[in-house]
Amino acid sequence: QAPIRFNCPYCAGVMEVPAATSGRQTLCPYCDEPLTIPATSGSPRSPTASLPVDSAGSHSATTAALATQSQKKVWTELSDNSSAVLGEPCVAPVLQPETASSGGGNAPSLRKQARGLTFSNAFQLAFSSLLPFCLIAPVLFGIATVITLITIPVLISFAEQTVQMLDMTDATSVQLTVLGLLAVAVLVGVIAATAAYCMTCNTALHAVRGKHISSRVVFSTGGAYGGMFAILLGWTILNLLLSTGVPLIMQQVAAAGSPQSAKLIGILIVGVFFLVQTVFTYLWSFVPFALLDGQSLPSAMGTSTSICLHHWFIVLPALICGWLLYILIGIASIGLGLVLMIGAQFYLNAGIYHLAED
Known part of the structure; x- marks a missing residue:
């Protein structure tokens, strides 16, 4: 037969x-x-x-x-x-x-395919799917960086021409004009970075799942763009507020006659913010992959948080080891590995997410 x-x-x-x-x-x-x-x-x-x-x-x-x-x-x-x-x-x-x-x-x-979320399975899946598609990430983030670097000087030049053309003499008006155009530059940078971030995550998730990767996959944000743009823009705004707000608070405290307290308060604010940012960065490590699977932003945050909390004894050591390995590769390659392997952590995260959701 x-x-x-x-x-x-x-x-x-x-x-x-x-x-x-x-x-x-x-x-x-x-x-x-x-x-x-x-x-x-x-x-x-x-x-x-x-x-x-x-x-x-x-x-x-x-x-x-x-x-x-x-x-x-x-x-x-x-x-x-x-x-x-x-x-x-x-x-x-x-x-x-x-x-x-x-x-x-x-x-x-x-x-x-490795089955079940374990420390070894996560790295096995990440390493087996890493090349050659991981090398696309430096290109994507490089394009985003170039777009940002080109936008900033162009907008600064435009701001100078605007001030001269309108003959602005009021210092407040000049500052508002410059800050407004710089805000546009920051927005352009976040837009470009979010696109590169989502494209890398989409490629990584396809790779660890053993799916066919075409140019459409590589240059697609896969439906995760809106949610990740909101998160990255929020973090960017908070960092800008922190970098400008802390010096102002320290100046006011020092002007009140407590210069030593001003330094202590500044260190305390920065330390608390860094701790909060680190915790939420960890808890939301898998948000882009859940978004790529069609979940809403709140649902994706819940899924990512659940994975990080329920499997913390695997996820946390794996993420830490992944970053340490990335740094060691960068040191050993005199910085070249930091550029070429910039997308490696995305593949580890995608592998952990895939195994946890399998």
């Missing part, structure tokens, strides 16, 4: 198995999801469609446990993206995944 060729209903991976294995339970070699081999070539039914239903209307727990140890042996060896070998009872080779050029859309990766 002709072998059975079918697609995984979860990831669209293409498989071919002997006809004698029809109706047997197996695991997809691409996404590791349990499924039933169909009787004929085509898309298989849902793996839970034919499960018996108990009186409460839910599938029986015993029959729902498709991914048993014996089923896991169906796919015994996975190699690189060129081929994969099936073990018993299916001995036919796995076909190449369809590519975008052949109409397959997102072709699944043949590398075996």
Whole structure:
């Protein structure tokens, strides 16, 4: 009999198995999801469609446990993206995944995905999906930096011309004009940085999930732009207020006759703000990835906070080690690694989010 060729209903991976294995339970070699081999070539039914239903209307727990140890042996060896070998009872080779050029859309990766959020799995998933797409991040952030650096001097020059043209003599009017144009420059910088941030997160999430990455994915913000723009703009405004407000407060306290207290208050305000910013930066580490999955901003914040609190013993050490490793690479490469690997932390965060939500 002709072998059975079918697609995984979860990831669209293409498989071919002997006809004698029809109706047997197996695991997809691409996404590791349990499924039933169909009787004929085509898309298989849902793996839970034919499960018996108990009186409460839910599938029986015993029959729902498709991914048993014996089923896991169906796919015994996975190699690189060129081929994969099936073990018993299916001995036919796995076909190449369809590519975008052949109409397959997102072709699944043949590398075996790590399952379950652990420290080692997070780094394994991040490292296995890091290259070459991580090298796109320096280009994206470089473009954002160039746009910002070009905008600031142009607006400053425009401010000077505006002051001369309107013959402004009032110091307050001049200051307001300059501050207004600088605010525009800051806004442009946040807009460009947010775009680069979201594009990098979108690429990283596709990479750790083993999805096909095209130019559309690389240069797409994936629906996360609005939420991340609000967060980054808020942090930027708070930092600007802190940098301008603290000196004013210290001057007022010193003018009141307490110069030593002024320094202490300044250090205290900066320290508290830094602590608050660090805590929320940690709790919201996975907000962009939840936004990319279609969640609203409040829901994404809740999801990210839940991951950070429920898995803090894994997430916190992993993030700290990730940053330390990034710094060590930068030192060892005399700064070159800091530029080339600027997107590495995004892939680690994406891996943690994917494993936590899996």
